[in-house]
Amino acid sequence: MKYFTKFLIVFLYTLSSIAQTPSGESMLGLNSVPTSELGNITNPIRGSILYNPTEKNLYAYDGKNWIPIGNGADDNQKIDSFSLNTTTGELSLSIENDAEADKTILLNTIEPWYGVDDNTGATLNTENIYSMGKVGIGTSTINGKLHIQSSVDAGLTSTEHALTLGNPSGFNLIFDNNEILARNNGAFSNLYIQNESSANTIFNNSGSGRVGIGGVPSQKLDVFGTGRISNSTYLAVNEDGTKNIVKIGNPIGGNNDGYYPISLFGGPLQTGWNSAYMGIDSPNGIFNLYPYSGQGNFTQFKVTFNPSGGNMYIANGNLGIKVSSPTAILDVNGDARIRNLTSSNSSTDMMVVADASGVLKKTERGIAPVKEVTTNYSLTAQDSGFIIYVNSSTNRTITIPSGLPIGFNVSVYQQGTGVVTFNGGSGTTVVNRLGRSKTAGQYAGVGIVQYTNNQFTLTGDLKM
Structure with missing residues (x-):
């Protein structure tokens, strides 16, 4: 509106001067600009009027182009009439001897931005503004209400990328055609999304796209490198x-x-x-x-390896089965079973036996393990197949308890001078063909065999 007011004062003064008999001292003339120089006029105001001596015509600026408003027939054109609409800023002119219709010129400068408070053209730098149309920056083919286009890649020092949010000398966020970059005074900065919000952050909620960290993803979430989740239950x-x-x-x-x-x-x-x-x-x-x-x-615990093969091993320490503190590489509290053993008649094969503590040992095939006792002793299932030497200078007793496995057998020898007496425990029966139950003397040997449940037979060098 301010441009229109200035122009109207000048224009009306010009018309009043023309209406009177002009003198060289009182006449206010229009600027004379030939056609060749019209394009050199910088920042013309919409509604400006000048005289084009090349075309011998008046020209008005419509905001984009200089357009003729007379017929250019001669140098003596006159304005028959004019009317001004003060609301729209339209000036209608009727030119003498002009066969064309009356000329309508928009003298008022239309502001592209409007004030938020009064919806009128914004003319002050302090006004909050909006645009009625679309805005394009870097492009004349506008797609969307605001379209910013730049071919410059966003970088730490770039200045011609599409958009900057924040202070370039401090924290700022910049955009190019397909990248968002967080900076802090020319250095990389952290990028936060909903940093102070309890709302959810959802990526590609309804699509089939993927999220990749450190590379191009092939899964919904693909992390190239190590990952960590902190402060989570x-x-x-x-x-x-x-x-x-x-x-x-x-x-x-x-x-x-x-x-x-x-x-x-x-x-x-x-x-x-x-x-x-x-x-x-x-x-x-x-x-x-x-x-x-x-x-x-x-329930059951099952470990399955590749059917084509695979090893499992314990590099160090012991393995306990129903034992909380194993004392051997394999410590089993209970029975053990091995299926599908291979038969062998090789004379070099070894036998596996257990000592009194249940520790498995190997021994030569056909060679019985030997045990020495010096006090009274009660046989155990682990003694089956053993040779027991009783080495004492005083008499000793060997007790045969119940519960030993059928087929139990052991050989006992009197190594010292003390006589060895064999007694059956509770629930057992011990028999000898001659009713004898003591070794006959030093170096005497006795065999003990259980042929049925808790029935034991003594054989060997015995006395009453």
Whole structure:
């Protein structure tokens, strides 16, 4: 509006001067600019009027181009009439001897930006503004309300990229055609998304795209390199009640509900974790595996290797089965069974025997192990097949208890001068053809055999 007011004053003064008999001293003339120089006028105001001596015509600027407003027939054109619409800023002129229609010129300068408060053209730098149309920066083919286009790649020192948010000398965020870069005074900075919000951050919620960290992803989330999750109670994968689950972290749910720091669930996971899962924890530096089935019931623990082969070994330490503190490389508290043993008649094969503590040892085939006792002694199942020497200068007693396995046999020799007496324990019967039960003297030998349950036979160098 300010441009229109200035122009109107000048224009009306010009018309009043023309209407009177002009003199060279009182006449106010229009600028005379030939056609060749019209394009050299810098920052013309919309609605400006000049005289073009090349075309012998008046020209007005419509905001984009200089347009003729007369017929250019001669040098003596006159304005028959004019009308001005003060609301729209339109000036209508009727030119003498001009066969064309009246000329309409928009004298008012239309501001492209509007003030937020009054919806009128914004003319002050302090006004909050908006645009009625689209805005393009770096492009005349505007796509969207705001279209910024630049071919410059966003970088630490770039200045011609598409958009900068923030202070380039401090923290700022810059954009190019396909990149967002966080900077701090020419150096890389952290990029935060919803840093102070409790709302969710969702990537590609409905699409089939992927997220890659450190490379081009082939999975929904693909991390090229190491990863870490800090300050989290647990990590759950596919925790939706229908698929397999891996939980890593502290027990969840409280009240010792069975979830261990690492819980591997083999789905489908039912209400109350009624499916089998593997719990793993490590209290006091002890690594524990807990196989469960249903509501906390122990189930089988199975280790399967590649069917084509594979090894499992313990590099150091001992392995205990039902033994919390094993004292041998393999310590078994209970029975052991080996299936599908290969038969062999080789004279070089060894025999495996157990000592009194249950420790397995190997011995030559056909060679019985030897044990020496010096006090009264009660036979055990491990003594079967042994040669026992009783080495004492005083009389000793060998007790034969019940519960020894059928087929139990042992050889006992009196090595010292003390006589050895054989007594049956509670529930056992000990017999000899001559009713004898003592060794006959030093170096005498006696055989003990159980042929039926708790029935033992003595043979050898015996006396009453």
